[in-house]
Amino acid sequence: MLTSSDERQIVNLLHRYAELVDEADFDGLSELFANAQVFMAGPEQPAVPGSMVGAVMKRFVKLHDGSPSTRHVITNTVLEADTDSQARTRSVFTVLQGVAGVFPLQVVASGRYHDVFERDADGRWSFRQRTMLVDHHGDVSQHLYPISGAPS
Numbered sequence: 677m678l679t680s681s682d683e684r685q686i687v688n689l690l691h692r693y694a695e696l697v698d699e700a701d702f703d704g705l706s707e708l709f710a711n712a713q714v715f716m717a718g719p720e721q722p723a724v725p726g727s728m729v730g731a732v733m734k735r736f737v738k739l740h741d742g743s744p745s746t747r748h749v750i751t752n753t754v755l756e757a758d759t760d761s762q763a764r765t766r767s768v769f770t771v772l773q774g775v776a777g778v779f780p781l782q783v784v785a786s787g788r789y790h791d792v793f794e795r796d797a798d799g800r801w802s803f804r805q806r807t808m809l810v811d812h813h814g815d816v817s818q819h820l821y822p823i824s825g826a827p828s
Contacts, residue, residue, distance in 0.1 A: 694748035702730035
């Protein structure tokens with residue numbers, strides 16, 4: 677059974693991801709997912725080792741004066757305990773973006789995160805798996821480089 681402290685730690689991890697992406701802290705993303713496998717294009721694609729997530733995202737996320745000019749909003753989280761040391765969440769994400777003078781504020785993507793978390797012997801929770809499922813996308817021209825045009 678999860679305690680309220682366990683639940684808060686897990687929810688904080690979900691929101692920490694959003695902060696790191698919106699701050700373009702790609703090294704922080706790799707640290708956050710260090711012990712996880714991340715399926716960035718759904719479960720049918722190969723997993724990205726968590727330690728590589730930041731490098732992958734840095735390659736595809738467009739920055740405007742050092743910022744992606746996004747706000748990742750995570751809602752509708754359902755948290756379920758598998759055991760005392762493993763839990764799962766399902767969340768909805770919405771990505772808003774606005775670039776001053778270039779791109780008016782709008783929703784550029786929405787979808788779901790399916791996550792698995794594990795608690796270590798010291799009681800700290802961490803990501804073990806993330807699956808990103810993009811259900812809808814709008815104009816991502818100011819948010820992502822096309823796969824063929826990503827800078828190296």
